[in-house]
Amino acid sequence: MTLQNNKPESVGRILEAAEILFSEKGFEGTSISAIAKAAKVSKANVYHHFESKEALHIQVLKSACEDFGNIVNGLISDTGLLEDRLGKFAGTHILDMERRNRGTRLILRELIEGDQNRQLLFAENVASNHFKHLLSFIQDSQESGDVREDVDPAVVATLLLGANVFFFMAKGTLQNLDDFTLSDNPAHFGHAISKIIAHGISKNKTE
């Protein structure tokens, strides 16, 4: 959090209300009036603390990015089977998305809606942390001989993170499918895909 403490309490309420509403209804679907009402301040007060609606949105977004970027460290344990190490990462990652639900949704929205400048911002803030962290782990595993040389680490990272992200965003839809019984168990899903991926990229046949 980059929030200073000498700011009045109302600023915090505005930011929280904005985060909730932006994440639920999107930027265009959220009005300053609604935010002001939820934060129990007047519209003018919102504009006193934030230059514009867009400035407020960016502020909220930055907080979400920081929160998300900080939870990566130490996610991958130092020892154990490839499958278990990947599984721990995937399971934690998906639960973090759940826990930071609103921030996750904000960021997902930006992935779709954001223009190129915005996407660059996320690439640098969020993606570069999560992605590169996972990436270097896979590269290390290649060098140590656990992972086959002919797999592209970036593809593996995208595969794992992408499946997790998709699970998060589509679970409302997935649970309508009869054959999908895991929609209420994110961590389980994370471990299941890790198992498949680990088998898929492993050099040693550890069945």
Place this chain on the structure above:
Amino acid sequence: MTLQNNKPESVGRILEAAEILFSEKGFEGTSISAIAKAAKVSKANVYHHFESKEALHIQVLKSACEDFGNIVNGLISDTGLLEDRLGKFAGTHILDMERRNRGTRLILRELIEGDQNRQLLFAENVASNHFKHLLSFIQDSQESGDVREDVDPAVVATLLLGANVFFFMAKGTLQNLDDFTLSDNPAHFGHAISKIIAHGISKNKTE
């Protein structure tokens, strides 16, 4: 397409303009005025042909779903290696998302923004086609002994489709990462993940 031919040409222009704008700017970010302008008709004309903004949106969305639902058949070839069959499916799927770019974006938006009723609609229209098609293929492969029994077919399907969807929606961000060199080659990505997944779920060691 459920479009009747006895409708005036302007209706088609309205629908096309709406599809473009809704997919680029979202429902709330798109005004009827903007649609009317792009379709070269008056606002009142839009309301003459469509009951409300929401009705127009749903119509556009339905077309997108139908277009998408229809391209599934025959995607999985009858013969060949598991890896190649999955690869063909994934490659075609990801290219279809590119080709139907606007429709894909519309549907992705709904995955995030839609309420429960909407998500049910997609589950029945789009997901049930793509997902179940892939699902039954994996189940068949389990019965014929190509795929291990301890993998959940639904997880495999989600893994593959999810990675593809994530690639589509995040490629603007991914291309900002130095280590990701596949962002301009969707089909390649589809094949690469199929290879990993096929290895991961295969019973026979076909390396």
Place this chain on the structure above:
DNA sequence: GTCTATACAGGGATAGAC
């Protein structure tokens, strides 16, 4: 720092002429 009141633009939607 907080409010009420207001300016002004644009939103969705309708009336009624042609």
Place this chain on the structure above:
DNA sequence: GTCTATCCCTGTATAGAC
């Protein structure tokens, strides 16, 4: 079926009192 003109509301943002 298409238009212009209009209604009414809500949007962002500001002015100015306290």
